[in-house]
Amino acid sequence: MITHLSWKVGGQQGEGIESTGEIFSSALNRLGYYLYGYRHFSSRIKGGHTNNKIRVSTNPLNAISDDLDILVAFDQETIDVNAPELISGGVILADSKCKPSKPEHSDAHLFSIPFTEIANSLGTSLMKNMVAIGASSALLGLKPENFEGVVKQIFGRKGDAVVQKNMDAVREGAAYFEKEAAGTGISFKLAPVEPEKRMFMIGNDAIALGALAGGARFMPAYPITPASEIMEYLIKKLPDYGGTVIQTEDEIAACTMAIGANYAGVRSLTASAGPGLSLMMESIGLSGITETPLVIVDTQRGGPSTGLPTKQEQSDLMAMIYGSHGEIPKIVMAPSTVEEAFYDTIEAFNLAEEYQCPVIVLSDLALSLGKQTVEPLDYDRIEIRRGKFDPGRELPELEKNEYFKRYADPGDGISERVIPGMKNAIHHVTGVEHNEQGKPSESPENRRYQMNKRMKKLKTVHETFPEPVYADTRHEKADLLIIGFNSTRGTIQEAIPRLEKDGLKVNHAHVRLMHPFPAEEVRKLMAQADKVAVVENNATGQLARLIRMETGAGNLETVLKYDGNPFLPGELHHACKELF
Amino acid sequence: MATFKDFRNNVKPNWCPGCGDFSVQAAIQRAAANADLTPENMAVVSGIGCSGRISGYIKSYGFHGIHGRSLPIAQGVKMANRELTVIASGGDGDGFAIGMGHTIHAIRRNIDVTYIVMDNQIYGLTKGQTSPRSDMGFKTKSTPGGSIESALNVMEMALSAGGTFIAQSFSTDLKELTSLIEQGIAHKGFSLINVFSPCVTFNKVNTYDWFKENLTKLSDIEDYDPSDRGAAMNVLMKHNGLVTGLIYRNTSQPPYEELVEGFRDEGLAHQSLTLGKEQFDKLTAEFM
Ligand SMILES: Cc1ncc(C[n+]2csc(CCOP(=O)(O)OP(=O)(O)O)c2C)c(N)n1
Ligand code: SF4
Ligand SMILES: [Mg+2]
Numbered sequence: 022m023i024t025h026l027s028w029k030v031g032g033q034q035g036e037g038i039e040s041t042g043e044i045f046s047s048a049l050n051r052l053g054y055y056l057y058g059y060r061h062f063s064s065r066i067k068g069g070h071t072n073n074k075i076r077v078s079t080n081p082l083n084a085i086s087d088d089l090d091i092l093v094a095f096d097q098e099t100i101d102v103n104a105p106e107l108i109s110g111g112v113i114l115a116d117s118k119c120k121p122s123k124p125e126h127s128d129a130h131l132f133s134i135p136f137t138e139i140a141n142s143l144g145t146s147l148m149k150n151m152v153a154i155g156a157s158s159a160l161l162g163l164k165p166e167n168f169e170g171v172v173k174q175i176f177g178r179k180g181d182a183v184v185q186k187n188m189d190a191v192r193e194g195a196a197y198f199e200k201e202a203a204g205t206g207i208s209f210k211l212a213p214v215e216p217e218k219r220m221f222m223i224g225n226d227a228i229a230l231g232a233l234a235g236g237a238r239f240m241p242a243y244p245i246t247p248a249s250e251i252m253e254y255l256i257k258k259l260p261d262y263g264g265t266v267i268q269t270e271d272e273i274a275a276c277t278m279a280i281g282a283n284y285a286g287v288r289s290l291t292a293s294a295g296p297g298l299s300l301m302m303e304s305i306g307l308s309g310i311t312e313t314p315l316v317i318v319d320t321q322r323g324g325p326s327t328g329l330p331t332k333q334e335q336s337d338l339m340a341m342i343y344g345s346h347g348e349i350p351k352i353v354m355a356p357s358t359v360e361e362a363f364y365d366t367i368e369a370f371n372l373a374e375e376y377q378c379p380v381i382v383l384s385d386l387a388l389s390l391g392k393q394t395v396e397p398l399d400y401d402r403i404e405i406r407r408g409k410f411d412p413g414r415e416l417p418e419l420e421k422n423e424y425f426k427r428y429a430d431p432g433d434g435i436s437e438r439v440i441p442g443m444k445n446a447i448h449h450v451t452g453v454e455h456n457e458q459g460k461p462s463e464s465p466e467n468r469r470y471q472m473n474k475r476m477k478k479l480k481t482v483h484e485t486f487p488e489p490v491y492a493d494t495r496h497e498k499a500d501l502l503i504i505g506f507n508s509t510r511g512t513i514q515e516a517i518p519r520l521e522k523d524g525l526k527v528n529h530a531h532v533r534l535m536h537p538f539p540a541e542e543v544r545k546l547m548a549q550a551d552k553v554a555v556v557e558n559n560a561t562g563q564l565a566r567l568i569r570m571e572t573g574a575g576n577l578e579t580v581l582k583y584d585g586n587p588f589l590p591g592e593l594h595h596a597c598k599e600l601f
Numbered sequence: 602m603a604t605f606k607d608f609r610n611n612v613k614p615n616w617c618p619g620c621g622d623f624s625v626q627a628a629i630q631r632a633a634a635n636a637d638l639t640p641e642n643m644a645v646v647s648g649i650g651c652s653g654r655i656s657g658y659i660k661s662y663g664f665h666g667i668h669g670r671s672l673p674i675a676q677g678v679k680m681a682n683r684e685l686t687v688i689a690s691g692g693d694g695d696g697f698a699i700g701m702g703h704t705i706h707a708i709r710r711n712i713d714v715t716y717i718v719m720d721n722q723i724y725g726l727t728k729g730q731t732s733p734r735s736d737m738g739f740k741t742k743s744t745p746g747g748s749i750e751s752a753l754n755v756m757e758m759a760l761s762a763g764g765t766f767i768a769q770s771f772s773t774d775l776k777e778l779t780s781l782i783e784q785g786i787a788h789k790g791f792s793l794i795n796v797f798s799p800c801v802t803f804n805k806v807n808t809y810d811w812f813k814e815n816l817t818k819l820s821d822i823e824d825y826d827p828s829d830r831g832a833a834m835n836v837l838m839k840h841n842g843l844v845t846g847l848i849y850r851n852t853s854q855p856p857y858e859e860l861v862e863g864f865r866d867e868g869l870a871h872q873s874l875t876l877g878k879e880q881f882d883k884l885t886a887e888f889m
Binding site (some may be wrong): 129226241258283285289307398424448449451461510 | 871878
């Protein structure tokens with residue numbers, strides 16, 4: 022019996038590959054296994070090879086695996102493209118319809134199974150994925166009944182007959198495989214686990230749920246991969262809480278509309294990827310100078326321009342920190358797991374209101390779309406803090422022709438915030454430099470006062486930010502410190518034991534607060550290691566540059582990957598070993 | 602009962618003497634008083650340009666944003682708190698050049714915002730360049746040989762885009778302008794009021810006298826019916842867009858806010874931010 026394995030299903034885009042993976046993994050999640058799923062897809066809707074790779078384990082996981090145990094193929098292309106990934110003795114379950122053949126030199130076991138034919142005999146070829154799931158389940162030593170709950174959930178709306186037909190397809194697939202495999206001794210029987218209620222979600226689900234739990238009630242947004250799931254989730258849920266999503270004409274409208282709503286007192290966010298963030302830059306500056314809270318999610322993908330729209334990259338970091346002309350206070354945070362994405366998004370809304378500035382929640386495609394098992398989220402950890410803002414406050418009457426001093430500096434740079442509709446709180450808001458009442462002012466004294474006021478606001482962020490750097494400092498003195506951000510966390514965690522096996526002492530730091538940068542923490546961690554390797558999915562080593570700039574550190578090594586795919590643990594293992 | 606003085610903040614506008622925008626400001630203040638608004642329940646959002654300064658000259662909540670984006674900001678404010686009266690404003694460059702995408706979509710979307718454009722057929726703040734509203738042949742700093750692009754007929758465009766309240770006025774006609782703004786505020790849905798507001802410094806062609814000579818008042822046209830979309834289009838084409846008054850109004854189309862599922866009468870800004878434990882458990886169970 023085995024404790025972990027990798028399974029992949031592939032075929033042409035539009036053939037139901039995604040839902041095959043979805044059903045398979047949801048059922049295993051319910052059984053109590055830990056899962057990590059990663060989709061390989063292109064920006065075409067129909068046609069083109071697509072696959073969904075799922076890792077199953079009896080223990081928690083945060084990364085894709087190097088190799089593959091089982092490949093389910095609906096066409097020959099899937100075999101040709103993916104067979105090299107298979108371990109020696111791996112299994113291919115292929116639809117007989119495509120007359121499957123093994124590539125030369127492959128020692129995988131090929132089972133040709135009539136997925137389509139069996140499905141047709143049950144009424145519709147659409148069920149071929151259920152037949153494939155049945156065959157897979159038999160190979161894993163699971164019972165068709167294990168899939169009943171998920172099948173009911175998905176097809177229940179269509180009536181009992183449809184549920185039964187789909188279950189028949191699972192059963193027939195399992196039976197066919199068992200008959201074929203009888204006597205071969207081929208099995209990937211999974212060690213049993215205790216059934217456990219855990220969540221199974223993509224990073225974007227966690228961000229959207231975090232926004233809802235964090236009090237966001239309005240989201241203007243423009244669709245883009247890999248961010249759209251956030252708006253699609255919220256348009257379904259927000260009406261229950263009085264709120265809504267508006268699909269705007271572009272990202273400039275999305276960002277400025279969110280600014281308008283935040284100004285008027287509603288927690289509001291927008292979400293996009295690089296191209297949209299580029300369009301929002303001027304508005305981000307408006308949020309900064311007008312001290313209007315704003316939360317923006319940037320799900321990084323391959324850039325520049327349209328770049329690699331459906332592929333992994335971490336190349337927006339510098340643009341998110343330094344983007345927008347002029348100088349403003351801004352917070353950039355980078356969750357590194359799906360669970361963190363939930364709690365961090367809630368925190369983003371708190372920080373935006375407490376510091377009255379734009380907050381960017383940086384994600385990347387692998388985190389936003391990677392689907393993983395998540396321990397139940399903790400309701401008691403949800404906290405709403407609005408800073409110096411009390412919409413119910415009764416304010417003293419203003420002198421004639423005076424405005425409320427919305428931009429007065431009480432010392433920490435953070436003024437009391439008021440919103441339209443409040444009595445005795447009228448003030449002006451402008452992107453032009455302004456005085457305490459918000460009225461335009463160009464005097465050098467005022468400029469210095471307001472600049473200083475804004476720029477000092479973030480001084481205390483370090484004190485309150487939850488875990489600015491995740492650190493695994495298992496060694497007092499390490500040979501190597503690996504530093505990363507966003508989705509590389511699990512891959513690094515997986516590479517470390519392999520490096521340790523090679524005799525290296527390895528610590529790990531994952532930066533979660535990108536700006537203002539936790540220089541002190543990172544400096545300390547670096548001092549504990551002989552060598553530092555910064556791991557990132559970009560070509561210029563943006564995090565490494567940031568660390569050099571913020572800490573003054575000279576000798577950093579970089580491990581970079583920018584071909585559109587996430588790091589595999591094996592790749593990281595080798596790249597880090599080469600540094601010695 | 603409010604008076605227009607309640608909407609004065611005693612900030613001295615930095616417009617050139619004679620600029621049409623002074624009257625637009627006065628008209629907004631009068632209309633607000635006539636509509637019995639209170640300064641704290643009104644928000645004026647404006648873009649960038651000479652005209653964009655207007656939000657700083659009216660006593661109410663004011664938001665002077667970035668060039669071309671007054672409309673999305675104003676729509677965000679209205680969605681956040683529908684109890685507020687929201688006015689968006691700016692110049693012809695602001696609304697019909699850089700912000701045109703937002704203008705068309707605000708018209709279609711029909712959120713209850715009153716949009717007042719101070720149209721001087723030129724860029725005032727940047728000292729005299731051509732605008733999408735400049736006539737063919739119009740000489741400016743950026744079109745020294747005369748503009749070779751045709752002027753945009755905004756009223757026809759607004760009509761085609763599905764506008765539910767489309768009006769035009771002339772800044773010297775304070776009475777008509779005030780009344781149109783009042784009607785715009787009362788209209789449930791998006792209202793566009795384009796105001797010919799001469800730039801005395803940079804536009805020496807479209808002057809007060811020029812407008813007096815060329816404008817036709819719809820109230821002088823016998824039996825003009827602003828609920829007839831076809832008639833509206835005809836009159837615009839016939840007069841090359843140079844008419845003033847209420848051009849078109851459609852009261853049967855509900856505003857966006859009324860079509861949003863679950864949208865409550867109470868402003869969103871006043872609603873709870875917290876999720877109950879039971880709701881949270883239900884939401885998380887969907888991922889199990
Ligand atoms: C993104 C951006 N581009 C350019 C400008 C410079 N700019 C400021 S106002 C303006 C045009 C003003 O014309 P209009 O909107 O007609 O207003 P007016 O001054 O005529 O009232 C321009 C080009 C800017 N502020 N922002
Ligand atoms: S430049 Fe023209 S638009 Fe600007 S204030 Fe002077 S007259 Fe008015
Ligand atoms: Mg103009």
